[in-house]
Amino acid sequence: MDIQTFIESCIGQWFSQRSSYQFDTEKAESHKSELTIEWLDTDHSLLVSLCQQHGIDPNQAIGGQTVSWNSSSDYGQKKQTGSTILIVIPDNNTPQTGQIIQSFQSKPSSQGNYSLGEDEALTLILEVGDFSIEERIWFASPNLRLRTSLMKGKNGYNRTAFYSEIRRLPPQEVA
C-alpha cells in the first residue's frame, strides 16, 4: 500500500470507540464519537496556506484530509465537536516517509513526520506545544481502522489512547 492509497482508505464516516489512559492519575476513560474524514485537494485554499506557513511548496503535497468529530451519540457525556486537518508531503525518493502538517482548530499548526511501514501501519510524529504525539493507524480490514496515540510531555509520558473505528456504511452496502 502506498501513502496515497492509505489516506484514501481513511475517507468516510466512522464510529469511533476511544479508550484513554492518563499516566499520572492512573485514570482510564471510554468515549464514543462519530468521525467524518474527507479528502483535501492540493488546490484547496486551506492546504495551500498551511503549506506556505511552513515554507513548503504546496505542489509537493499529495493532498490531505479533514477529520471532524461529534460525540453526540455518547449519551451521558459532555458533547464534543471539533476538526483537524492533516496534510501529507512525501519525501521525493522515498514516498513511504515524509512530512506532515497538522492543524487543530484555533491552535497554531504543527509540522511533523510520517512513516508507512511494511506492515501497513502509518506512524505520525508531531510536536504540539510542549508535547510530542506519536500516532499509529492501521486497518484490520477496509472497514475496521485501529489507532493508538501516545502523548509525551516534559515530565515523561502523559497519556495513551486507543481507537477502534468501524466504518459507517450506507444501508445498501451493509448486507
Add this chain to the structure above:
Amino acid sequence: MDIQTFIESCIGQWFSQRSSYQFDTEKAESHKSELTIEWLDTDHSLLVSLCQQHGIDPNQAIGGQTVSWNSSSDYGQKKQTGSTILIVIPDNNTPQTGQIIQSFQSKPSSQGNYSLGEDEALTLILEVGDFSIEERIWFASPNLRLRTSLMKGKNGYNRTAFYSEIRRLPPQEVA
C-alpha cells in the same frame, strides 16, 4: 532490533492497564493487572514438549517467555490470575519472521506466526479454536510497552483490547 532482543526486552514486572471493546455489545471495559514475564530457556522441559507436540525441532527455537498475570490490584473487580507460554521459532534465513507456539493453561496449545517490522512492532497471529487473534506489541521506551489485540470469530470481529504497560522498577532504579 532482532527478535531475541525484542523478547528479552519484555522480561520483567509490568503494571498493565487494559482497555477492551466488545463489538457486538458495544461494551468498553478497563482493567488493571500485574504481569510477570520470564525467559524460557530452549532446554526447559515445557518448551521441549510443546515443540515436540507441534512437530518442531526444539533446537530451532531461540527460547520463549512465560507470562503470568494477577489482577489483585484492580480493586472492586473479580481477581483474575493466569499464565501463558510463548515459544519463538525464527525462520532460518529471515529471522524477523517465524513461527510461534502459544500455550494457555489447561487449553490446547496453538501454532501461529510472528513478524517483527522495521518499525520495531512485533505482530503475532494465532488461531485459537474458532478465533483468530492478531496481537501487536511495541515499546514506546524500554519501560513503556504498548500492545493491542484483535480477536476475530466466524461472524466477524469480536473484540479489541489495548494495553499500556509500565515496567515496575526496583526502588533504587526509579530515580
